[in-house]
Amino acid sequence: MLWVDKYRPKTLDQITVHQDVAQNLKKLVNEQDCPHLLFYGPSGSGKKTLVMALIRQMFGPSADKVKVENKTWKVDAGTRTIDIELTTLSSANHVELTPSDAGFQDRYIVQEIIKEMAKNRPIDSKGKRGHKVLVLNDVDKLSREAQHSLRRTMEKYSSYCRLILCCNSSSRVTEAIRSRCLNVRINGPTEEQIFKVLEYIGKKEGLQLPSGFASRIAEKSNRSLRRAILSFETCRVQQYPFVSNQAIPPMDWEEYITEIASEIMKEQSPKRLFQVRGKLYELLVNCIPPEIILKRLLYELLKKLDAELKHEVCHWAAYYEHRMRLGQKAIFHIEAFVAKFMSIYKTFLISTFG
Amino acid sequence: MTKKENNPGLLSSDEEYCGGRSSSSKRRYRKTKSQSPLPRKSTRQAKKARLLGSRSCLQKDSRNVDEFNSFCEDFDQVFSTFKVSAGSGSVCRNELWIDKYRPHSLEELAVQKKKVDEVKVWFEDRLRTPMDANGSNVILITGPAGVGKSATVHVIASHLGARLCEWDTPTPVIWREHLHNLTAGIQYTSKLDEFESFIGRMRKYGVIPSCFSIDSKQPVILLIDDLPLTNGKAALRRLQSCLHLYVQSTQVPTAIVITDCAKAETTDFTVQYLEEIQLCLENAGACKVAFNPITNNSIKKTISRICSCEQYDLAVEQIDAIAKSSGGDVRHAIMSLQLFCLKPSQICSSSSSAQESLKDEEMPHTLVDDRFSFQFGRDETLSLFHALGKFLHNKRHSVNELVLDSEFSVQESLLRRPLNMDPPEKVLCQAHGQARPIADFLHENVLDFMNEEAIDDAWVVASYLGDADTLLSSYDGMLARHNDAENILHLAAASVAVRGVLFGNSHPLSSRWHAIRRPKLWQIEGSSLSNKKMVKQRFVPYGGISLAHFSVVATEYVPALKWLGNSVSEDHEKLWALTEENTGFDMVISGDQESHTSEEEIEDW
Known part of the structure; x- marks a missing residue:
């Protein structure tokens, strides 16, 4: 397993980079019903990690049991039926997908999947009807029409499911959606934070880090934690023990x-x-x-x-x-x-x- | 030189016609018919026969072709005399020349000698050792319309003394006919079903010697002339699998004739189907012979032969013009010849019957102008490459022809000399250019035609091509395919692309030989799509708990794994395999560059 995945925090408590956000989310989930969420921030800042940890917080360890499906959706669009193929990742309680992969047919996907999810709601231990969570990636790449229909479905089915939206830039998400969600901005981690994470990984792996090496990786990573960890691992493969002026292999x-x-x-x-x-x-x-x-x-x-x-x-x-x-x-x-x-x-x- | 043996059909319709007109002719006709030993059946009858399963297919005795023809002429004489007596025959004319002068010997064929020999040798081989296990018993003959594909098979069959069995594509059942059939209790079977069952029977039992065959020891050749048209993927697959099976198991030497259309010019689905079928046949082991359009010279030879037979005297340049306008299509050339000869026939024809019949014809009167007019040529089309060449070479009039419009003045830098060609839109129309491929071709090739120094021009051109691309994509998929708005959009985009290239390339290179390449973009798009799929399948669920963004995977995981590749852990193994494929692919791409350049050579017009 890559270090990126190996050292990915699994629970909200483990999260170090955006500790404050994580704690707030934890409170939110524990105390009351969770609203729709919109996470936005640059790539490699930890949005996905937060979302996964949040889902785990909601549903417990069962959220880790996921299966990947390449499903073909049959959508009835007025005069004809369209087949749309899309990869989804789902557990008993949540479904994750990237609707923008479907190109200009993305609007059908959003509606169709939410409808389907609404049809079979899970029942929790108290016999109460719970709700599912739908994680949508790359919402900013959705077409206008899709975003519009997403808005409608959000209203209509809000009692059945919660949406977690992820995107890089909230500016391409329509106002209507933004106002219906709790917006959470995830900043890129500072170099300081990246440095700490790298040191932590180094300690866990039992590596000797020469002074200045980790900060150089952090500097080169362009404030993307994923990038930093990946290049850290590559350096480890290239040459170990590390030299302080070791070249960091570029992409x-x-x-x-x-x-x-x-x-x-x-x-x-x-x-x-x-x-x-x-x-x-x-x-x-x-x-x-x-x-x-x-x-x-x-x-x-x-x-x-x-x-x-x-x-x-x-x-x-x-x-x-x-x-x-x-x-x-x-x-x-x-x-x-x-x-x-x-x-x-x-x-x-x-x-x-x- | 025709594609199909039309005589039976023609005659049978004549028969009906005559029957309706006069009983005397009917009697005469019957008499001739009864004298002839020839087995004649109309396609319709044959079809019924097939349905009943009693006989396998339409049979013709190829050895009797000559006899048949003499019979035809015989009949014609009878017929024309009848016409004189009836006095009003304007529909019934002499036989079409394309049927009259169909080739009877190898020498008469206008097809390239090499190709004919290839086919002939193949058939000889099969007929000598019919139970041969090596190779299949199917030959695939492709070529444009009217180059004599079927005629070649016919002639070779008669040359080898073989009996030719033929599958003709059945005529589609029209709706009214279907309704009529329903009341008459005839079940409808799809043409594909008919073909499938026919193929199945041929595969299992071979040709069943029928009562018509004189000598059952005579070798048999099966000719499948044009495959049934399939509609939809499922039907295509059925046809493919049925043909595949047939190619691999048949014992009868079979020629499958497929008329192909020019690939580059149409993006029609039927063309793709035909290509797929061809590929499938070849994969199954069929031997393929591709016929080229017939050269002007051999068309001229054929025309002069017919002229001398008909005793028409045509000038050399007239023959030349007919040959040129036919575009390598002999059948068309002969038809134009016959039409053209209508006019001179008024003067030089000696037969009174011909004259009389011509009097009633209105056609020649429209051809009164003395000048050698050309109303009958095939529509003049440009090949896509020709049109592209025009645009890319950007020929313009010399400066002194420039007419400056005083009331509409343009900046010096925006001034261009007038084009030395038809308006670009007209050229596009002639070439049946579709906006997308045109833009792609121009994009691929235009840089070659630019002056070394003219980077500004390159920018202008690139910018216009970008505009065209934007126009093309703006409603992509949103509107129905045949929507008018989209059509106009496409026209506009093509126009923008072409005019942009013409305008932008203000310092074209002096004309010289250039190769026009096929857009590499298409290849790139294809491989990037397949790469994407591969990456997605293997990477996206990677990590197990979350879908990764695709761009992240491509830009970060893949390169990182390339570095990490040396320390392959079992988990990374498959990923590494992928990256290896990727790097391998890079090399393939760069290696391909040279081979593609020489694909289509065009001359400087």
């Missing part, structure tokens, strides 16, 4: 993007653009999400860029990121951004150096 795709960026800086021509396209294709084949590619590419380009161009380049990156969301084929838009950058940069070079 291969990030290195690849760095390479692309330096190629873009070196030459600006249609031919080079074509080569860049080939490399972008390779990233896409390996399932790196295009938004992340664009973001990272911008980050790498900005590092080497003259200050006066930064504003313009950022503007165009934002522009093409938007177009990419509107469009269908990401490569068209990433490439347009690269071409625009090349064009700007070349003009700049000519005007400065003649």
Whole structure:
């Protein structure tokens, strides 16, 4: 098992990073009925860990017994029936799924599953009808329609089930949903906190940590705890005992993007653009999400860029990121951004150096 | 040179016609018929026979083809005399030339010699050692319409002295007919069912020698001409499995003829079906021979042969034009020839009967203009590659032809010289270009056609292509497929993509040879999708208690596991296998680049 999973806190009490949030949630669950919840925060901040611990707090250890299902939902949409395939993870008391995987058919998923859950409610020990918990990931990636129908179902079935929504940014979740949920913001852990977690893991694993090594990992992790633990484990595999100036292996795709960026800086021509396209294709084949590619590419380009161009380049990156969301084929838009950058940069070079 | 043996059908309809008109002709006709030893059955009869199970299929004695033809001519004479006596025959004309001049010998075939030999050798092999276990007994012949696929099989069969049994695709039952049948108590069977049971019988019992066969020792060739059209995946699978079984177990040498359409131009589902079936047949072990469109020269040869037989004198350039307009389709060329010859026939035909019948025809009067007009050619279509070439090469008039519009002035930098082609939308229309593939092709290839220095142009083009993509996706899946709004959207997107490329590429390279590649994007999308599936299956439930975000898995878990791979714990083993596949895939991709470039060479127009 990876360390990320091995040292994931199982209960609300074990949680160290967001201790205050965890304690509040515990009180909430113990004292009264839990409202709908919306967790939001950057990736690697511990949203999922909190949610899992919360569910465990609600239902006890039975929540750990989960099964993964690849289920096909038959949805009757007016004139025709649609088959939607989706992976769900469920225990007796909760169901977790990522509705945005269903693409533009996500709205059916939300309705259908909630209806189904409402049909078979679990009965608790006192013979009282309990409620199920539905965990929805990536709510911010849901379409407008889906969010709208989610709102309706939330109202209609609120006595049957509780929703726990997870997303990175609450700004893409409609007001209507936000106001119906208790919003919980989960900040990215500070470097200090990451450092502590790494030290804790090191102690448990019986490792010698040279001074400054853990803080370097924490620094490089970009405030993502998952990232930090993963790279910590990789370092352990690469070289042990640790040396204080040991290189922390970067993610291969990030290195690849760095390479692309330096190629873009070196030459600006249609031919080079074509080569860049080939490399972008390779990233896409390996399932790196295009938004992340664009973001990272911008980050790498900005590092080497003259200050006066930064504003313009950022503007165009934002522009093409938007177009990419509107469009269908990401490569068209990433490439347009690269071409625009090349064009700007070349003009700049000519005007400065003649 | 026709695809099917049309004579029986033609004659039988004539028979009905004549029967209705005059009893004298009927009598005469009957007489001829009774003299002929030829077994003739209409397809309909054959179908009934099949249903009853008494006879396996329509049978024709290939050796008798010549006799048959002479009989036809015989009949024609009789018939035309009848027409003269009746005085008003405007519908019944001489036989169609495509039937009259169907090839009877290998020499007359316009098909490429090599292909014919290939098929011939194959049949010879099978007929010599019919019980041979090596390889299957099925040959698959594909090619565009009218290149003589069926004719080749017919001619070879008669050349080898084999009896040809034929499955023709049955005509669909129309609704009224079905209702009529219902009252008459005839059960409806689907065409696929009919075909399946036919194939099943052929597989089990082979060809049952029927009463018509003169010599039961004579070898038999089965010709399956056009498979039944399937609708839906389930039907397709049924057809595939039935064919697969047949290919593997049949004892009768069989030719399956499939007419294929151009792949790149249509995204029709039927095309995909046909391709799948072809693939399935090949997998089952069928030998495949693909016929190409017939070259202009052999079409010209065929036309001149017919001209000399009919004693028409056509100019070389007229023959040339007919051959060119046919697009490699001999049947079409001969039909155009016959139509074209209607006009000269007024002058040079000597037969009085022909003249008389022509008087009543209205067709020639519409062809009065002296100029060699071309109303009968196949619709001029451009291939997708031709159209793409036009757009990518971006040919424009030279500067001095530029007409400056004074009242509508544009900035210098936005000025472009006029296009040296039809309006792009028209070209698109001719090429039947669909917006999505057009945009993908342009995106893949446009950078090759740009000046080394012109990165600004590259940006403009990329930006327009992005616009086209946005247009294409805006209502994707929300509207019904054939919605007008979506159609317009697609047209607009195609127009934006094409015009964007034409406008943006303001410094095109001087024309030279270029390869047009198939969009690599399609391949990328396919493999990224399958990778995604794989990653999802193996990773997402990973950790056991929670679904991980997919992007997180792809960007963090996978790379980390690549590093961790060296210390494979049993738990990671499968994950490592996956990452290995991934890296292997990278190499495959980069290796593929070279092989794809030479796929389609196009000339500079």
